[in-house]
Amino acid sequence: MSHTIFSLSRLSALLRKEFIQMRRDRVTFAMMLGVPLMLLILFGYAINNDPKRLPAALVATSNDHYTRAMVSALEMTGYYRFDHRVSSAEEAEALITKGDVAFVVTIPSDFARRVERGDNPQILIEADATDPSVASGAISTLGTVASQALLREQGDQAQAATMAASQLQVVVHRRYNPEGISQYNIVPGLLGVILQMTMVMMTAMALTRESERGTMENLLAMPASPVEIMLGKVLPYAAVGAVQVVVVLVAAKGLFGVPFFGSLPLLLSAIFVFVLALVLLGYSISTVARTQMQAMQLTFFFFLPSILLSGFMFPYRGMPDWAQTLGEILPLTHFLRIVRAVMLKGAAFPAIATEVAALFAFVLAFATLALLRFRRTLD
Amino acid sequence: MNVIDVRNLVKRFGDKTVVDHVSMQVGQGEIVGFLGPNGSGKTTTIRIMCGLLTPDEGEGEVLGYDLKTDSLKIKREVGYMTQKFSFYEDLTIAENLEFVARLYELKPVSKYVDDTLNDLGLTTRRNQLAGTLSGGWKQRLALAACIMHKPKLLLLDEPTAGVDPKARREFWDEIHRLARGGLTVLVSTHYMDEAERCHRICYISYGKILATGTVDDVIRNAGLTTYIVTGPGLNEVAERLQGAPGVDQVAPFGTTLHVVGSDRALLEKTLAAYKKEKAIKIELGETSLEDVFIQFMAESKDNMG
Helix, strand or coil, X not given: CCCCCCCHHHHHHHHHHHHHHHHHCHHHHHHHHHHHHHHHHHHHHHCCCCCCCEEEEEEECXXXXXXXXXXXXXXXXXXXXXXXXXXXXXXXXHHHHHCCCCEEEEECCCHHHHHHHCCCCEEEEXXXXXXXXXXXXXXXXXXXXXXXXXHHHHCCCHHHHHHHHHHCEEEEEEECCCCCCHHXXXXXXXXXXXXXXXXXXXXXXXXHHHHHHCHHHHHHHCCCCHHHHHHHHHHHHHHHHHHHHHHHHHHHHHCCCCCCCCCHHHHHHHHHHHHHHHHHHHHHHHHHCCCHHHHHHHHHHHHHHHHHHCCCCCCHHHCCHHHHHHHHCCHHHHHHHHHHHHHHHCCCHHHHHHHHHHHHHHHHHHHHHHHHHCCCCCC | CCCEEEEEEEEEECCEEEEEEEEEEXXXXXXXXXXCCCCCCHHHHHHHHCCCCCCCEEEEEECCEECCCCHHHHHHHEEEECCCCCCCCCCEHHHHHXXXXXXXXXXXXXXXXXXXXXXXXXXXXXXXXXXXXXXXHHHHHHHHHHHCCCCCEEEEECCCCCCCHHHHHHHHHHHHHHHHCCCEEEEEXXXXXXXXXXXXXXXXXXXXXXXXECHHHHHHHHCCEEEEEECCCHHHHHHHHCCCCCCCEEEEECCEEEEEECCHHHHHHHHHHHHHHCCCEEEEECCCHHHHHHHHHHHCCCCCC
């Protein structure tokens, strides 16, 4: 018997015990190893603050060699990927509102004539600046790229070329967020992130707490159906979510001066679907987790990718395709597109219909999972 | 019609058979004690009966409802009191009762709650958090909550663990009062005195029912002989008797020693040899229920490994 303050053997006994418990608790153990690995792989590769190959729409009515040269020069920078070639400004407008493209490049039909005449040729680049960092790299290279393209194209007509190139005007419109204020991007996004964090975690913990404290046994012995138990857990937290929404929206307006162009009822309806998806996700977690600790860990398992892959922190378009695909299966990704489109772009329902449909799909999937996983018995 | 009529129930967790072909019949108004060592399958059997677990094999009816298909109907008419206090500690006494009353759709809720609080004598403490109640009060609250919806069958899982003797006595008086009113009770316990207050007992060990009947039946059928040894140097006697031929149990009771064996002739022969050596007195005693249970526990093969 040792009466010293510190004993290595006592410490080793404690350590041994802790490691045994750790090993027994498979979920926790898997999370401890899995999460850092997953984060490292995902975010080490996915995050890119200088996104390239961003989807762009080209509005060009003529197909002369100057226009072609301009387009290929822009593509050569690596920033633009012309997925859409449209003939009218309206079509382009719809694409940028929906968020299908990050840029609209308009080359006017008289571009070639003006180049040859040396009469102030212009091209217009409209950038979706809701996320300022998306547009910055692409825009900063524009001027020189465009001038050089013209120089090359005009070849030995040296004098005219120099003149035209020097006169070329690249007109840039930073749409939706002309000053490039990041808060316009971050604050609406925060609405989604805060909801995601609290809704999922609170619901996940609430049901697990029942099992952990032994009250679940009593609850199951009393006449309550799985759907009742599920709704009984889900709805109170949905109500908490409603309060959070009000707080964030008021703060967005009052503290950050974020503009609100779209329809409030439309946004609230979308938020309702999003919150429903979140609490059902939390409920599904609680049918898997055995302890509140596990519930917490599983919540973070969803939370971190949601923050990093959804386009909240880093430009969604800047991620490689596989990371974008992962992002698509997170409810937050779709919600962020909705909230930014409605608040900053004034989008109406048709523009966000696919994103709302995606949220509904999550609601359905999580509800099914939750009901299937719910143990009506203690088996 | 029996209130409980289950046949050959089997429940396995992994490769362990926790309930092994258990059959049980309990008539209306009966108080049946469910006894057995820790981990013997008492709780699992009770959970099967109230629909909390589905049996892997076997069949049966509780209150005439099929165990496998009608568990929701069973839940409405059974009161189940869990081993651990499983009401909400962060809710007040009245809030807990209201919650239960609403789940069972008892109307009007406030009348049921007020009556129950009144019966409990907790009206003045209705706004106290349930978590701050003492063990005895928690148990009374749990029982009151379980019988608020007037169940026909009461399943109690070690209801008096950690409760003082006076509270236990009152608890059992209440159980008998309820049984006189036609309520059927199945109660698991470790206490011998509680077993003796039951109409009938059922002894389960490692998932198998080893004995069933009245206390006297069980003692008689065990076929044990008990001798009581008194005199000086009992410690030494106990040590030497341990494991001697015919001696199954040696247990000190105050200033006496209980020596129990199933082979009467062999036990008497061993004791007679001792009596010559030592100045001790040996006389025939009465076998107690506890002696029988210790014997059961020693005999049943340990499969919980």
